Amino acid sequence: MKNVFFAIICIILLLVKNSFGDFGCECGAFKNNQEEAAKCFEAQKILDTDINLAFNPQSRIVGGYDVKESCMKRPSLVLIRVLGLVDKGLIGYCMGSIINKNYVISAAHCYCASKYGECTENDGAMISGRTESGLPKYGKANLVSFADPRTATNTMVFVPGFAPSYSKSQVLELQYQATGPGVSPVDEIVIHPQFILNKRVQNDIALVKVRKPFDFSSPLKVSPICLPPPGFQDHDISAYVTGYGELFERNSCNTGLGGPEEYRPCRKYFAMNNDLFEVENACLNFASPADRDPECKEFRNQHPAYSKAKALISVDGTIRTCHPPSFDGVASWCAVCVEGTKMGEPGFCPEDDQFLEIENRNDVSAHVGWGYCDKMCFQFTKANDLQEAEITALSEQECQKRSEKYLLHAETLANRPEKALELCGAKEKKFTLTTFIKVGETFIANETVSQEIWGGSDTCQGDSGGPLWTVKDGKAYLVGVTNRGTGCARKDTYGIYARVAAHRDWILLMADSGKCDA
Structure with missing residues (x-):
């Protein structure tokens, strides 16, 4: 007792x-x-x-x-x-x-x-x-x-x-x-x-x-x-x-949601259709590359609701994402650099790319190398109201895995968290996309697919x-x-x-x- x-x-x-x-x-x-x-x-x-x-x-x-x-x-x-x-x-x-x-x-x-x-x-x-x-x-x-x-x-x-x-x-x-x-x-x-x-x-x-x-x-x-x-x-x-x-x-502009490259910094120069574009401190207001895929354009004609949302289409067994011509009221867009791309591929960013030959060079395609500009681009960025965001404190294993690349160069070591002393935090966003299969000339809804993206907060x-x-x-x-x-x-x-x-x-x-x- x-x-x-x-x-x-x-x-x-x-x-x-x-x-x-x-x-x-x-x-x-x-x-x-x-x-x-x-x-x-x-x-x-x-x-x-x-x-x-x-x-x-x-x-x-x-x-x-x-x-x-x-x-x-x-x-x-x-x-x-x-x-x-x-x-x-x-x-x-x-x-x-x-x-x-x-x-x-x-x-x-x-x-x-x-x-x-x-x-x-x-x-x-x-x-x-x-x-x-x-x-x-x-x-x-x-x-x-x-x-x-x-x-x-x-x-x-x-x-x-x-x-x-x-x-x-x-x-x-x-x-x-x-x-x-x-x-x-x-x-x-x-x-x-x-x-x-x-x-x-x-x-x-x-x-x-x-x-x-x-x-x-x-x-x-x-x-x-x-x-x-x-x-x-x-x-x-x-x-x-x-x-x-x-x-x-x-002093920058990043892409938001809706395009193929989300939450990435805009690039200053890019080539498209044998023209060199210089877009420092601005976004492009002409039609985005989304309509450069004729089958995506045909899909949106059949399913107008997807003129403002992403969807997946399957044509002859190949699945790709169709991006809307605008997203959340934003139609302006910019080109971005895509890590891992090679010379001649959309998204490739060489040093001093404004001085390279532009003939037959397309740095963006319907599916790679661009995104819709965030609404905050080039706006006043100082906060007066107290701000808050809900994020994920990543697991130790995930944090270390995501930062391994920073061990390759001495100048990037500061981006590598010390597991015993530091935490990583990021925002995970999950989406559900519908897949449409092309049967004959008709796109028919099939299954839904879950996707996730880390960033944005x-x-x-x-x-x-x-x-x-x-x-x-x-x-x-x-x-x-x-x-x-x-x-x-x-x-x-x-x-x-x-x-x-x-x-x-x-x-x-x-x-x-x-x-x-x-």
């Missing part, structure tokens, strides 16, 4: 500990994901235009949705402003997550750019051998990395929960309430001792100590996110990314330091910190996130003074 009683007491103590997290703070408060928020908006009878804005897939972190404060609470999220060391008019923004009453977790690279302050670099030398992920190893250091103390004096932390809304402009107005709870100067920035900007990019994690301790008496305004306990599943899971970063890849410039977070048992857990990536939301690429579980002991040690029960 005593053993049973003891076991019950242990379980109760464990539940209490989990509820209050590692620092004795009650953690993990949030309100509503996208689906739950839609019900909240409906209950509040917000105008349809507002609902459409909040959940328009083109309104995004890149490929996400607006976080509306009235129905969605993100109390652990903070916006961090860093002023230039010499030029105070030079302003940088990063994101962060509150983990206890004194500390915010963010990304180290936010505080090591020379314009904001020079970080001292770890002097450990490269040694023989490679890590499990094939990256260089380094020996013990006499001097470890640390942030320039002057950077902290130019850094300010803003808590969106105390603003009238989550819009960035209103959050920044909290600076005029310097004595209020929504803004705090910074006393210290602690970067990971092994991080070196642009050289050793793993361990890209930092702790920002605020001067005014956070008051957690209103947990849906401000409260800490939970750290993942030992054994927590942090990969091969659904997760969220949140921030005020760019809405689209800066991602973090981007300005989201650095923000959370990759997931929900378990009704609580928010921080599994990653936004670090880096190749472009934003491109096909078959991924964002790289510092793995919080791998840095758990360091975080607990360095942020110990922020305990709520101290």
Whole structure:
């Protein structure tokens, strides 16, 4: 009987500990994901235009949705402003997550750019051998990395929960309430001792100590996110990314859905029909290559509904995709480079391709080498509304498999995640296409086929330091910190996130003074 009683007491103590997290703070408060928020908006009878804005897939972190404060609470999220060391008019923004009453977790690279302050670099030398992920190893250091103390004096932390809304402009107005709870100067920035900007990019994690301790008496305004306990599943899971970063890849145009090449960067030059096209900072507004396949054109004449959607056709046993002449209201298009193609094939991109012979050269075909321009191309990309996207934290095996190619060249090693220290995140989109078989002169619907594409939602410039977070048992857990990536939301690429579980002991040690029960 005593053993049973003891076991019950242990379980109760464990539940209490989990509820209050590692620092004795009650953690993990949030309100509503996208689906739950839609019900909240409906209950509040917000105008349809507002609902459409909040959940328009083109309104995004890149490929996400607006976080509306009235129905969605993100109390652990903070916006961090860093002023230039010499030029105070030079302003940088990063994101962060509150983990206890004194500390915010963010990304180290936010505080090591020379314009904001020079970080001292770890002097450990490269040694023989490679890590499990094939990256260089380094020996013990006499001097470890640390942030320039002057950077902290130019850094300010803003808590969106105390603003009238989550819009960035209103959050920044909290600076005029310097004595209020929504803004705090910074006393210290602690970067990971092994991080070196642009050289050793793993361990890209930092702790920002605020001067005014956070008051957690209103947990849906401000409260800490939970750290993942030992054994927590942090990969091969659904997760969220949140921030005020760019809405689209800066100074570029990528393709969207509907064409043969989706979520890929547009190319500046291409040849078609013995003409050379230069399309920098523009998309083409004449008919796309979709109609260059006469059988697809015939198919759409028989099935007009597929003038706005993709379908598969089977002709004499050969299956190919028919792309619509426009998609989701977009008819403008661009050519793209296709990896693995050879000279003379559609999608091939040689160096200095504008100077090559163009006779008998077609860089696009009905099925290869082009895509419809994203609606955000050449638009204003700065986010004012807080953005969020649901993505997948890939399994360790999938992350390593997708990044093997980056081991081939020294200049691409930074794109290879270190499995023990980092996570990969990407958006998986699944589609169902109908296959039509040509029987005589008629296309007859046959079977449906499932397809998937990775891309379209991602973090981007300005989201650095923000959370990759997931929900378990009704609580928010921080599994990653936004670090880096190749472009934003491109096909078959991924964002790289510092793995919080791998840095758990360091975080607990360095942020110990922020305990709520101290």
